Amino acid sequence: MPTRFPFDKLGECTKWFSKKLGEGGFGSVFAGKLGEERVAVKRLEGARQGKKEFLAEVETIGSIDRINLVRLIGFCTEKFQRLLVYEYMSGGSLDRWIYYRHDNAPLDWHTRCGIILGIAKSLCYLHEGCRRKIAHLDIKPQNILLDENFNAKVADFGLSELIDRDQTQGNDDDERHARVYGT
Template structure:
């Protein structure tokens, strides 16, 4: 796949987005803004306009685009192309109509429409997308920023993993790497990544486990309200599991659905967020656990919620700079 085949003309994108109008804005973040657009062939697109202070060079940017464009999976957002003109960096994606997961799962009105079957489908779909990135694509990719705001939902509420701005490419036989610049979202980041800058497929597994518990509870990782008090979700989930009252974690709006399946999913979520990398399952094992009741689940150990005990309770994006050993 060549860069020419993926290159969009700036003027055509400007027209498609009505000159990047406020009315066409889908969202904003630290990376820049996302706009809805419509091409001449009536195809809806989502255009990410990256902020101009990125340290990434043009060649690296093009290489990343080519990398992501090669990824084809029903649970990944499809990259259509890019534009690198007039000091602008634009990424063009397929348009996904139902916006992001956190707009659904944390909204008291919208999440009432998410029954257990739909939530389970979302959990398994995210898992399959991560498994593809880790093992089934021609590349091995660590997403490094698995969280509710990076999951889009299509018209049938199928999940699609988005935002590969922090993704890392691994050699097929490589298992772990490190960085001197930790960037991510507190609550979703694995402890070894926060403390030492180490990342691996198990880093994504940790973020996935947090997502599972959020989807089941309808509560954000850092703002669970229990008996009028603010608690962190992982600590509450762990204590509930230890005391044999995991059902307390289930969203009260989930009035139907298989209770054993929900309880098993909580158990799997806790296995994914364990402190020790070795204790966390791979995504292949996670999918097997989710889709086969014949697979016995090990007993989880304490999850990696140490950061909350050190007064770090927000789930805002952070950037920590440090020298790795």
């Protein structure tokens, strides 16, 4: 189980959420430092889950430790606050590099192939290697993070759908698609 942090400690480590790294559909991510370790703290907004469901999901995410998945270090659940503490990825998100923002140089072919392979390995693990399959449902360049050596790691997989291994295909997939996409 990842470490449970008090809200005040995460507030202090992020300098009270002053340095925003990014923003997504589930909340904003802030830079922080716990001791000597740099971290990324995701502050969930409009949490749909109760405390019990949130903790169950944190336990599932926290049990996954793969080289191509962003590692969950800890969490906070105080009153209505829901925060997730992840390892910091110094290369930022893939969209920053493929769209040539911030005067970044284009990625060479070898680096691109390595990134694609890392993404493929992580998705294969989520779909086939976990005790419960995890359908990411939101793969996009903003959810692919890079370390200082351009190794790719998939993020935001914990806020996806957990699927029991014995769940049948077919109608269940159609129902899940309808729930996710509103069709």
